[in-house]
Amino acid sequence: MLKAVILIGGPQKGTRFRPLSLDIPKPLFPVAGLPIIQHHIEACLSVKELKEIFIIGFYPVTQIQQFVNDMQLQYDIPIKYLQEFTALGTAGCLFHFRDQIRLGSPDAFFVMNGDVCADFCLNDLYQFHKDRSAEAFITIMSTEATKQQSLNYGCLVLDKKSNEVTHYVEKPSSYVSTLINCGVYVFSLKIFNIIGETFMSKQEDYYKSNGNGSKDAGYIQLERDILTPLAGTGKLFAFPVSNWWSQLKTASSAIYANRHYLELYRTKYPERLAGGRQSEQCKIIPDVHIDDSAQIHPTAVIGPNVSIGPGVIIGAGVRIRESIILDAAVIEERSLILHSIIGRNSKVGKWARVEGTPCDPDPNKPFAKMENPRLFNIDGRLNPSITILGCSVSVPSETILLNSIVLPNKELSKSIKNEIIL
Numbered sequence: 001m002l003k004a005v006i007l008i009g010g011p012q013k014g015t016r017f018r019p020l021s022l023d024i025p026k027p028l029f030p031v032a033g034l035p036i037i038q039h040h041i042e043a044c045l046s047v048k049e050l051k052e053i054f055i056i057g058f059y060p061v062t063q064i065q066q067f068v069n070d071m072q073l074q075y076d077i078p079i080k081y082l083q084e085f086t087a088l089g090t091a092g093c094l095f096h097f098r099d100q101i102r103l104g105s106p107d108a109f110f111v112m113n114g115d116v117c118a119d120f121c122l123n124d125l126y127q128f129h130k131d132r133s134a135e136a137f138i139t140i141m142s143t144e145a146t147k148q149q150s151l152n153y154g155c156l157v158l159d160k161k162s163n164e165v166t167h168y169v170e171k172p173s174s175y176v177s178t179l180i181n182c183g184v185y186v187f188s189l190k191i192f193n194i195i196g197e198t199f200m201s202k203q204e205d206y207y208k209s210n211g212n213g214s215k216d217a218g219y220i221q222l223e224r225d226i227l228t229p230l231a232g233t234g235k236l237f238a239f240p241v242s243n244w245w246s247q248l249k250t251a252s253s254a255i256y257a258n259r260h261y262l263e264l265y266r267t268k269y270p271e272r273l274a275g276g277r278q279s280e281q282c283k284i285i286p287d288v289h290i291d292d293s294a295q296i297h298p299t300a301v302i303g304p305n306v307s308i309g310p311g312v313i314i315g316a317g318v319r320i321r322e323s324i325i326l327d328a329a330v331i332e333e334r335s336l337i338l339h340s341i342i343g344r345n346s347k348v349g350k351w352a353r354v355e356g357t358p359c360d361p362d363p364n365k366p367f368a369k370m371e372n373p374r375l376f377n378i379d380g381r382l383n384p385s386i387t388i389l390g391c392s393v394s395v396p397s398e399t400i401l402l403n404s405i406v407l408p409n410k411e412l413s414k415s416i417k418n419e420i421i422l
């Protein structure tokens with residue numbers, strides 16, 4: 001029997017995802033029509049032996065429980081939200097809830113960062129771990145990145161024959177390896193002994209320092225406190241994959257993830273792609289997901305790589321490409337939406353143009369990943385990015401919004417370019 005844990009952090013995390021995370025916790029932001037972590041749950045369901053899923057984070061229960069209830073109804077598997085009283089770190093939270101994870105003695109459990117998106121190949125990852133179950137405490141799913149981008153991730157050095165991780169450095173300051181940690185793992189239960197030892201030694205340090213230790217003794221980071229010392233001991237392995245994988249840190253990466261999840265639907269869930277009834281309504285350029293309750297005018301042209309949420313209304317002659325339109329948004333006739341996210345309940349008036357700049361990985365660099373730039377560059381100017389309208393924003397007719405971010409509940413009165421409207 002197997003279990004899975006999805007780590008979602010809390011409201012203080014995911015700041016680069018604002019303003020989209022202002023009215024909805026980032027892990028629940030819809031990409032390709034589903035909350036980000038629902039894609040994780042679906043990946044878990046593809047593993048036959050997997051019998052229970054835990055979502056661990058420090059968001060208030062009220063923000064996550066409805067989603068968990070919906071998932072329980074939709075899928076036939078127990079799913080629980082375990083709330084940390086404070087951030088305990090990526091290993092500290094596993095240790096804190098170890099009794100629940102160990103219950104029923106699973107053979108192993110998956111751990112997945114909630115802020116990655118991928119064509120998760122959990123069955124293959126588990127098979128790899130199982131083949132080494134005598135020695136492996138942890139198997140890390142890993143992938144290649146460029147030399148420069150690898151510095152933003154956990155970097156692994158492998159023994160080529162056995163795939164044992166001989167060296168691990170989290171976000172190194174200079175080049176270590178282009179093989180990076182994807183934030184998806186299989187853990188054996190034995191790992192709790194190792195985390196336990198780290199916990200005890202941190203506690204001792206804390207008491208010795210007379211309570212003046214910098215971090216809470218319960219705060220244990222998986223990457224620095226566990227993976228780094230475990231490398232080279234024969235207990236840490238890596239499973240390199242070449243499937244699509246990306247981090248989901250910024251709003252731009254949501255557009256990128258949207259495109260890839262839609263592409264995966266072609267083989268895994270073709271029924272989620274617009275076609276049949278929807279294609280009779282308007283012109284669809286694949287891949288597109290349209291919620292059944294959306295109303296699309298027959299003369300609109302939608303796609304490629306567009307997701308349209310519940311209750312959205314799209315007027316005559318509207319053109320939408322590479323964008324996410326969230327619940328109950330209204331796009332009035334003849335407007336154009338490119339590389340943008342339109343927040344829930346927002347309204348774009350007639351003949352308006354809402355356009356952003358894509359931040360896709362450089363196609364000329366093999367293994368390039370999404371850049372996740374900060375909002376502002378070193379000159380204090382806004383980095384070009386997708387255009388984002390927070391929830392309940394109103395854009396007047398015949399205006400242009402270019403590379404801009406508009407916070408929730410704003411009523412714009414004119415065109416804007418490279419601006420943040422606070």
Ligand SMILES: Nc1nc2c(ncn2[C@@H]2O[C@H](COP(=O)(O)OP(=O)(O)O[C@H]3O[C@H](CO)[C@@H](O)[C@H](O)[C@@H]3O)[C@@H](O)[C@H]2O)c(=O)[nH]1
Pocket residue numbers: 007008009010013056057058084086087088089090093113114115116152153154155170171180181182183223247
């Ligand atoms: N429950 C819980 N979750 C947490 C906590 N801290 C972080 N998380 C969650 O754990 C995941 C990792 O978050 P970060 O700590 O921000 O790490 P990172 O910069 O994303 O880097 C990690 O992921 C990379 C791959 O995306 C890895 O390459 C890197 O080595 C590392 O594991 C996120 O989903 C975040 O919400 C915590 O205290 N508690």
